[in-house]
Amino acid sequence: MKPRHASDEHRLSRLVNIGLPYLWLGLFFLLPFVIVLRISLAEPQLAQPPYTALWEWVEQGILQIRLNLGNFQLIREDDIYLAALLNSLWVALMGTLGCLLLGYPMAYAIATAPERRRIPLLMLIILPFWTSFLIRVYAWIGLLNANGLLNNFLLWLGVIDTPLKILHTQTAVYIGVIYSYLPFMILPLYANLTRLDPTLLEAAADLGCRPFRAFTRVTLPLSMPGIVAGSMLVFIPVVGEFVIPDLLGSPGSLMIGKLMWTEFFANKDWPLASALAIVLLAVLVVPFVLMQRLQQDDEGGRT
């Protein structure tokens, strides 16, 4: 009696634990992409909703399907979209490198700190992440302004004698990206570096390897999974970033996320915005698969 009961309960638990999240994500995460793809092939129209249907029954038994590839053609032909895409990738690359250059030594310093100090140090990294992203980006407006605090400080120091124009430039976007995404780089790096076997470094030292060389030959290669994971966590969302380029960047230099926003909200061109989303998704699939693959390897190695 009892074992059967338990196995029923197990089956029910499987159904609930696996089924419900699947159902929710399938309906509200996967299905929407199919609809985005569908609408990227429609044409805009002045109606509610503002796009044409892809198929309709024209007469008895005849289904007419109209696929409009014009949006993708426009994206390919108009230089502004390619420029925005390339600029987004460039900003994401620079932002990722910036996060890595600052984040790696920080993660390393925290991972090699005395054990009781590690958790508080890590908490201090995570804490800003919990406060509003929007507000943290906003903080930089006041700092980087022509008459902002940074310029005033530099003028007072006598380093410069006319205010630097930083706000509304690409530099401000880099600063905003590094500032906002730094914790995403540090956390996986820290997790990786604390798992590193310290005896490997001792062995290297015993064999006469100098610390710097031991770092480049042992620590750095072994922390590669952490570097890739952190880089992807920064790179992928930054490519589609909207808030940072909108508030800190120059109006002239476009990023793909901002362009999508404009096509959607200002131009009310839903099909074109959808086509841009599809292009962006296609670009992001490669780094995403790389990250996913790595994560699974990592788990396989741990268990």
Add this chain to the structure above:
Amino acid sequence: MKRRSWPLLSVLAFGYAFLYVPILLLILYSFNESRLVTVWSGFSFKWYGELLHNRQLLDAAWLSVRIAAVNATIALVLGTLAANALVRHGRFRGRTGLELLLTAPLVMPDVIIGLSMLLLFVALQQTIGWPDGRGFSTITIAHITFSLAYVAVVVRSRLARMDSSLEEAAMDLGARPLTVYLRITLPLIAPALLSGWLLAFTLSLDDLVIASFVSGPGSTTLPMVIYSSVRMGVSPQINALATLVVVLVALAVVVAGFSLRRR
């Protein structure tokens, strides 16, 4: 043992300064008498006073808090179920798919999630008549969809590291699996559940882009009000609001941190 090298420590110090100086200056200037954020003209609470009389902002804040609370609660349930599935059910069919669906929302750009959610809601409204208009429920559903992935990450790592001896003991004594889960497992992972809930809450409270896509007329959330005010330029009222947010978040994190460490 290891000698700490000073270049490493100075990078660490610079990093923390980089993270905290902008926030500290933001807080400092919320007490500034002058409207200009760059000129210090005296200590004052007046921006906090104005904040309390800003009807539009208060309404938006109340809406955001309600959305965040509902979102966090449902996302906690769904995210914990997903974590159970991944930790407790081994190699089931579709496991890779679930992992994929749980990782993608973590990195997916907000503009894509927002747009695709909106198009889904419009298509649903056309075919089944629901949702009738957009607002509270559509924003909440959109938030749950990405929040549950974060909850799953937090709960999953806790569940995987958990000591299973208590559960086994309860099983040996004849307790049923559901009873064991509710009476033993959930209390053991309570700290992770708390931080998962808080994380989902703050993620929702913070979201501008996705909410902008799926909100309707009359449902303006706090980030949307902040955004439109920030676009007009720097405003000390926003500094005052930011200060309140930072203080609340710091308190919540410290409390959560202490309850975590006690265990």
